[in-house]
Amino acid sequence: MSTIPDRDAPRRRGRPAGGGNSPIQARQALVDAAGRLFAERGLDVTMAEVARSAGVTRTVLYRHFSGRDELVVAVAAEVMDRYVGQVVQELIPTDDVCGLITESLVFVTTVVSRDPLLTLLSSGAEHGVASMLANSDALRVKVSGLYEQLFELFRDRLRPGLDPVDVGRYVLSVALSLLMDVVPGADDPDTVRRFVRTFVLPGIVAAPPTPGRVF
Structure with missing residues (x-):
């Protein structure tokens, strides 16, 4: 029963x-x-x-x-999600792909890199936020994935033959170089803009801006 x-x-x-x-x-x-x-x-x-x-x-x-390191990365990914959302909201509604690439790199190197929580979470790493990005698959995917989607959207603006996935990963490598202070003056937004317009965009877009003095 x-x-x-x-x-x-x-x-x-x-x-x-x-x-x-x-x-x-x-x-x-x-x-x-x-x-x-x-x-x-x-x-x-x-x-x-x-x-x-x-x-x-x-x-x-x-x-x-599995441990605190994994939890730290998860918190950093949460912060990065908020920034990705901010970039999408502020920069994506444009058809100026050169300006979008330039300003997104300025944003990563002068705003994201100074976030207090990200700075704290990466305090034990030699290059701070850059090391955290370089060593975390989850964080790299968030940043490069944003660019991959962007370049898929603007595929017709890229140099012929370039793959959006490759371009997204290339721009991420540029962001890491800027964050690691490999580029002199990378903490200055105007220097970053001049660097991107002169050295980065010609390798990506079909119609890059006229190069100029950077440093």
């Missing part, structure tokens, strides 16, 4: 695994909690503290992140 559950019976105490959240919600709660704790206290935060702040168990935390 089947047993019908008693709807009036008291519910068990305690939180379900993951705080009652779906796996996606639990992961996001962990990333949000880690971001808050890192911003408030720096990197001297334990995984247990992150789990407690997110309202989940350590078992749930380690189900999503």
Whole structure:
């Protein structure tokens, strides 16, 4: 004989695994909690503290992140997502592909690189945000993927024979060079603009601007 559950019976105490959240919600709660704790206290935060702040168990935390390094990258990716959204909103609505490439690189090298949380998260790396980008597949995909979509959209503006994926990865390599201070004066927006117009755009676009003095 089947047993019908008693709807009036008291519910068990305690939180379900993951705080009652779906796996996606639990992961996001962990990333949000880690971001808050890192911003408030720096990197001297334990995984247990992150789990407690997110309202989940350590078992749930380690189900999503194998260690703190992976969690740091996830927080950095969250910050990068916001910047990608900002770039799309501010720069994409244009048909000036030269200006878009130029200003996006200025944005990466003079705004993204100075983000306080990204700077904190990459504080142990020799080249800061650049090292974090170079060493994280997830972060590289976010930045190069944005450019790949852009160049697919403006394929007819590229030099004949160029593949948008290759161009996206090339522009990412330029951004890393600028972030690593390989280019003199890369912290100055006008220097970055002159550098991109003179040395970068001629290798990408079919109709580049006239080159000029850079340094």
